[in-house]
Amino acid sequence: MAESKARVPAIEGWFRMDGSAPCLLGVRCRACGTVYFPRESFCRNPGCGHGELEETQLSRRGRLWSWTDNRYAPPPPFVAKQPFEPYTIAAVELGAEKMVVLGQVASGVDASAFRVGQEMELVLDALFEDDTNEYVIWKWRPVAA
Amino acid sequence: MADPVAVLGVGMHPWGKWGRSFVEYGVAAARAALADAGIEWKDVQFVAGGDTIRNGYPGYVAAATFAQALGWTGVDVTSTYGACATGAQAIDVARARILAGLCDVALVVGADTTPKGFFAPAGGDRPSDPDWLRFRLLGATNPIYFGLYARRRMEVFGATAEDFARVKVKNSRHGLANPNARYRKAVSLDEVMASPVVSDPLRLLDICATSDGGAAVVLTSMEFARRHAANPVTIAAVSTVTPCFPNTIIEMPNFSTDSAAAVAAPEVPFKDSIARRVYESAGVAPEDLDLAEVYDLSTALELDWYENIGIAKPGGAEKLLRDGETTLGGRIPVNASGGLACFGEAIPAQAISQLCELTWQLRGQAAGRQVEGARLGLAVNQGLFGHGSAVLAKR
Structure with a gap:
């Protein structure tokens, strides 16, 4: 039964497993301030390159840069539901970090009224499940008007 | 401004979903390019191969794979990979060899055999890729x-x-x-x-499909080209x-x-x-x-x-x-x-x-x-x- 399954991250260390205020976990260079997501092991700014990196929480909200969807099941290693359910993918621009981050759009959200520039927020949602676990991932959804 | 090199010969194997080895397409394209240039395989001093990542080890060493298929002559080889830009990298390596004076005649070959449907990542679990x-x-x-x-x-x-x-x-x-x-x-x-x-x-x-196909060019120094063609493309x-x-x-x-x-x-x-x-x-x-x-x-x-x-x-x-x-x-x-x-x-x-x-x-x-x-x-x-x-x- 789905209720008894453990909720575990689909990948370790990429986001905070916090039901009420989840966020992406990246790193920030202590020298130049550049933010990286996913984590980097060194600063890639060619004008810096020496900074120590510290973990940082990325903004939970951003503006929609673009979106599209997938009407056909992708190949493995994606784990597709049977039967396949199309999903939307959004590219969201984070203001403070000045970067665009991709994510699926939370299941059940209708993208037909999406507009570039609208505010989006990060949530956790199921990516796939097996017999024992439900694997969760970050997703984007519109901020309720 | 760099000096020009000549494109003395070009050749292709038609694109399609032929389901044969990429080596066949590459060799067919290479032979067509050599014929177009009016030179022999034994005249080639350098082969630049564009790698394919979906056809096993021979695909990672494409230049040697094509050279072996055309018949070992001791020719120098380099294989390159730059995803969709692979061919340009192979062209540029051959061009640089010619401009450096290290050779006069280079053959550039790329070929692929593709699976059906979406391009998927190369096989195996690689959670850091x-x-x-x-x-x-x-x-x-x-x-x-x-x-x-x-x-x-x-x-x-x-x-x-x-x-x-x-x-x-x-x-x-x-x-x-x-x-x-x-x-x-x-x-x-x-x-x-x-x-x-x-x-x-x-x-x-x-959206474009994924295809099988092969293409080749013979690049030469301008001096070599002038002996073979009146007004070559450069x-x-x-x-x-x-x-x-x-x-x-x-x-x-x-x-x-x-x-x-x-x-x-x-x-x-x-x-x-x-x-x-x-x-x-x-x-x-x-x-x-x-x-x-x-x-x-x-x-x-x-x-x-x-x-x-x-x-x-x-x-x-x-x-x-x-x-x-x-x-x-x-x-x-x-x-x-x-x-x-x-x-x-x-x-x-x-x-x-x-x-x-x-x-x-x-x-x-x-x-x-x-x-x-x-x-x-x-x-x-x-x-x-x-x-x-x-x-x-x-x-």
Whole structure:
């Protein structure tokens, strides 16, 4: 039964497993301030390159840069539901970090009224499940008007 | 400004879904290019091979694979990989060898055998490889990225699904007479609009297929070429640029762009920098071009390229297309070959095939798709993981 399954991250260390205020976990260079997501092991700014990196929480909200969807099941290693359910993918621009981050759009959200520039927020949602676990991932959804 | 090298011979194996070994296509293309150049395999002093990552070890050492298949002669080899830009890298290595005086005659070969359907990452569990992770965690196929760019164009510039479809209609007509094209059938606007949506707003006929195929060129020093051809096509410049930090446009296979929080985005975005490099190297401007071959992985991406290579201002691509300027007979025909719309993508062969087309066009041998009086042609493409690719050919 789905209720008894453990909720575990689909990948370790990429986001905070916090039901009420989840966020992406990246790193920030202590020298130049550049933010990286996913984590980097060194600063890639060619004008810096020496900074120590510290973990940082990325903004939970951003503006929609673009979106599209997938009407056909992708190949493995994606784990597709049977039967396949199309999903939307959004590219969201984070203001403070000045970067665009991709994510699926939370299941059940209708993208037909999406507009570039609208505010989006990060949530956790199921990516796939097996017999024992439900694997969760970050997703984007519109901020309720 | 670098000296030119000559394109003495070109050859291709037709694109299709033949299901045979990539080596067969590469060898057929190589033999065609050698015959076209009027030289023998034993005259070749250097082989540059474009690698394929879906055909096992022989694909990772493509130059040696082709040299062995053509018959070991002790020839020097180098194999290169730069995703879709692989062919341009192989061309550039051969060109550099010639310009350095290390050889006079180089053969460049790329060929691929592709699986059916979406390109998937190479096999095996690799949770530290972003190309594996984007499928695992996002289900972000290549058309997902194409769809993001297309939707962005609609929102920012007012492009329509019909504009995208018109690119396919144009390219399908361009390719009708091309003997190496896989799809030689005129496609109507209605047919594109009736094809199923893959990644909204892009439909099946907006997105290029994956194909088998092979392409080869014989590059030589100008001195060697003059002994074999009166007025050979030359390579005036090659671009193999990478982005400048921070790269603020989302690109395959990444989860995010670079952050511009600490360092401002570069004045010239990555895709604009690709053709700019060859223009600056050769001292020409976009207005000087007679034709361009651009990487139409999707119809909408062809419109992006018009602006990236400077033949339209940002937001001006749809008008250029609608006015027929990029159609054969227009001011600057784009993808006279039929482009990826008619070929489908055979990754390591594609940039080499673009140079084959430019060469036929500049020689006046592009029967049924000839750009009259063409003297200067640009081929441009981009490979995932930050590979720019452009070749400027001149006669």
